[in-house]
Amino acid sequence: MFLNIFHWFVHDARTWVTVTAQTHPYWVFPIAFAIAFSESFVGVSFLIPGTILLLTMGGVIGASHIGLFPAVSGAIIGSVLGDWISWWIGYHYHHKIVHSWLFRRFEEQIEKGLHFFHRWGTWAIFIGRFMGPFRATVPLVAGMSELEFWPFMIANAASAVIWAVALLAFPAMAAHYLLT
Numbered sequence: 001m002f003l004n005i006f007h008w009f010v011h012d013a014r015t016w017v018t019v020t021a022q023t024h025p026y027w028v029f030p031i032a033f034a035i036a037f038s039e040s041f042v043g044v045s046f047l048i049p050g051t052i053l054l055l056t057m058g059g060v061i062g063a064s065h066i067g068l069f070p071a072v073s074g075a076i077i078g079s080v081l082g083d084w085i086s087w088w089i090g091y092h093y094h095h096k097i098v099h100s101w102l103f104r105r106f107e108e109q110i111e112k113g114l115h116f117f118h119r120w121g122t123w124a125i126f127i128g129r130f131m132g133p134f135r136a137t138v139p140l141v142a143g144m145s146e147l148e149f150w151p152f153m154i155a156n157a158a159s160a161v162i163w164a165v166a167l168l169a170f171p172a173m174a175a176h177y178l179l180t
Helices: 002-023 025-040 050-064 068-096 104-120 123-128 137-144 149-179
Strands: none
Touching (some): 025 149, 050 149, 123 137, 123 149
């Protein structure tokens, strides 16, 4: 069953993103938003291969001559919001999260995220965005560690811009270059 679900996420979801972006270009913003949000929101990020989907979307945009700005904007806003909500959960519920039924399955990832955050501090927010296992857990543990809002948001927003551009613009440029 797990393999069937994984196959759907990797193959069928990629196909859906491709077809929808090509046939309905006005859906690019909400699709990029939803993918980036789910990739950044703790708990959901372990289930959805958002990086693969955003890379695919970037290639489709480049091949289809769809505007890149709506996709990048959606990805930035979605990832900032997903990280902010994860930080808020950690900030308000602290270490009770680790023992809750919802996060009990992810104790190891949360512990690794805590170690990573305590080693790098606010830089962990920025660096963690580019490291799959830490992408969603670092904002949670930053909140658990009571990192203040503004230092968190500055690192969150700066990393979201670079992350979204890297995942969408580079594949779009490569696809455009290869097809022209």
